[in-house]
Amino acid sequence: MGQPWPHHSPAEPIALQLELLRPMTTLIRNAWYVAAHAHECSETPLARTLLGEKVVLFRTPDGQAAALEDRCCHRLAPLSKGDVEADGIRCRYHGIKFAPSGQCLEIPGQDRISPKFCVKHFPLVERDGLLWIWMGEASQADPSLIVDCHWNVDPAWPAAHGYLHYQADYRLIIDNLLDFTHLTFVHRTTLANNAFPNAQPDIEPFERGIRLSRDIEGVDPSPLHKMGGDFTGKVDFWNRQVWWLPTVFENWAGSVDAGGEGPAHERPGGFHLRHFSLLTPETEHTTHYFWIQPCSFPKPHSDLIKKVKIGIDTAFAEDKDIIESQQRVMAADPSIHPKGISSDKALNMVRFMNERLLKAEAAALAAVVPADSVVPSGPPR
Secondary structure, three states: OOOOOOOOOOOOOHHHHHHOOOOOOOOOOOOEEEEEEHHHOOOOOEEEEEOOEEEEEEEOOOOOEEEEEOOOOOOOOOHHHOEEEOOEEEOOOOOOEEOOOOEEEEEOOEOOOOOOOEOOEOOEEEEOOEEEEEOOOHHHOOHHHOOOOHHHHOOOOOEEEEEEEEOOOHHHHHHHHOOHHHHHHHOOOOOOOOOHHHOOOEEEEEOOEEEEEEEEEEEOOOHHHHHHHOOOOOEEEEEEEEEEOOOEEEEEEEEEEOOOOOOHHHOOOOEEEEEEEEEEEOOOOOEEEEEEEEEEOOOOOOOHHHHHHHHHHHHHHHHHHHHHHHHHHHHHOOOOOOOOOHHHHHHHHHHHHHHHHHHHHHHHHHHHOOHHHOOOOOOOO
16 A cells, blocks of 8 residues: 556546546545445446445356446446446446456447457455455555455354445544544443543554554443343453554454453453444545444354344444534534544544555655646546
8 A cells, every 4th residue: 555656658648647636635545445245246236436436336147246437438328327247237328338347348330349448447356245446556456455354254253234324534433433432422322331431542553554452351341242242240341453554443342251360352251243344435525334243142142143233233323423413513614623632542643644645645646647747627527
């Protein structure tokens, strides 16, 4: 991530080179983002805006998932209104067909097809029940950088999952996820734990983000943990979090009956959850929020994962309400800026790291398209 952007051919119009930079100024492009839960992608085209770009997701009859720009290169009709066929997707306007690679396969009434008559293809990897997309320079799309979410497809870990559409800047959601002191006040009926405001995590930065850990002994379990572990008394609680730059939050948390020997997370009879919040900016002010929550219950219960989903849906609706309200306040008067407190340490670190990635991408693009080369090109497409 943060590597140079592609160097366009001198023959390409400068205006085309600048289109990559013009729309989005706060979004990191050279990174893997979740485009959809895998089950959302089918032979019915799915239109989705990701990092300001219109994308169509579809699956061919043999199961191959693909992501293309959502416009036919002929007359710019949305491909998401087209039809999926055995070898690609056909535009509903003039019947032009494109392969999952973006290459044109057929133009009705025309035999010769120029190799340049194609649509943009985005690298797409289906893994762990998720579709990961790379919106930046395709040559840098290294699948080994995709965060491991294998618990989502592990039969031993029943999983809940969901999606929210936020009318808010993705950075406000990052702030929320990295400051657990809000749990006590926002999530009183779901995730609240009264010890959080006074239990600051240990924070360790690493190349791809930060790691946080906290252990709290002898506390009342949160309502969700009490249900998941069927606890009747105090618990010892643990939290192991990783923020993977730029927008993936991993949280291994759990509770076990208080007072046992050894680390809480190693004792038998504990309730474990592996939560992932996966943020994909739609625009600079709206966000796709995907989440998965695999769980390991100390006692078998066929319906418990459904109750967990209800609890998480409730908690995330509480977050969404307050963050979207926060966004509206900020939009009403951009001259007012938040003030910091000590619990902001982790979110400030991630903000700094993401800003550093943004600056690296901007510098790389500036080297490709010098500022004195800018020429008027009319309104963006």
